[in-house]
Amino acid sequence: DIVLTQSPALAVSLGQRATISCKTNQNVDYYGNSYMHWYQQKPGQQPKLLIYLASNLASGIPARFSGRGSGTDFTLTIDPVEADDTATYYCQQSRNLDTFGAGTKLELK
């Protein structure tokens, strides 16, 4: 199984940059694509797709969100952070079946 590791929590100030990391124990690249995706989940709500294939912004998602990485190391960046961004962020790999990271809870300082 591919295991995804995320830091449990991150605290940032309004207007600053938040960088959330996701590391995998196996390479999730295949034929030029990185099969890594990011979701946002607010309390009591379903997850929402933010970034797909490592760096592609999903429909309707503001450009403050961006993703990068390849192989086994990936990051989701929110710049600048707004109050509405407080949520838990999950990475997901689809290179070999599907697994999720444990989530990173983003809080405001």
Next chain:
Amino acid sequence: EVQLVESGGGLVQPGRSLKLSCAASGFTFSSFAMAWVRQAPKKGLEWVATITSGGSNTYYPDSVKGRFTISRDNAKSTLYLQMDSLRSEDTATYYCAKVIWAGGYFDYWGQGVMVTVSS
């Protein structure tokens, strides 16, 4: 507008069965793979099952393989999850999700339905 509406959840005793449904609208259901993802209380997301657009291929993690069965009725635009031999660790909110097969990601999610396994 894509809509996914789950139903069929509730309280069930360990060892018993339950069947979830997900009614889809706003897209051509028969053209897309679909999946179930669950979330135990206060925990993270766990993929449960995926079915291809025509229903001929299904995929499961080891945690539910042999106990859960995903299926679909394209004429009714409805996805199902048959859950047998339920355990307390299956207690979770179950989400139905639309799959983009080429990338393997979930672009739309339902609001979820709660399943509680307890005596």
